Amino acid sequence: MKNIFILAILFFATLSCKDNAADPQSSGLVGKWENVAFQNISTELPNGGALLKRSNRLPERNYGYEFKANGKLISIESAGWCGTPMTYGTFTGTWSVDNDILTLRKKYWGGDEVRTFKIVRLDNKELTISYIY
Numbered sequence: 001m002k003n004i005f006i007l008a009i010l011f012f013a014t015l016s017c018k019d020n021a022a023d024p025q026s027s028g029l030v031g032k033w034e035n036v037a038f039q040n041i042s043t044e045l046p047n048g049g050a051l052l053k054r055s056n057r058l059p060e061r062n063y064g065y066e067f068k069a070n071g072k073l074i075s076i077e078s079a080g081w082c083g084t085p086m087t088y089g090t091f092t093g094t095w096s097v098d099n100d101i102l103t104l105r106k107k108y109w110g111g112d113e114v115r116t117f118k119i120v121r122l123d124n125k126e127l128t129i130s131y132i133y
Helices: 002-016
Strands: 031-039 049-055 064-067 072-078 088-098 101-108 111-122 126-132
């Protein structure tokens, strides 16, 4: 009986050590997303954030992301340091999710960057992310 108890503990301990990183292919993020609004700092978004809506295509004159099933990323965002007039560019990279943390590794107008967000809400139509600094 003691051996069965020890084996059961080892079995459940092994299950709890499972990697929590989500497979990008199974993520609800796969698809195209357009920024609808930047969100102010609040209890839910301590560093501010953004609301994105699922879209059939990437925007030409707005921030947006395409999360591909293979972990590749296409990002539409500011193409320079000056926002007057605002110009947009297309940048590439990769994305990954670990629990509710979204990490983007990509190019931008100034070089390479890593951006990290907390996924606050995600459904078939909307995505709310909070910035992590």
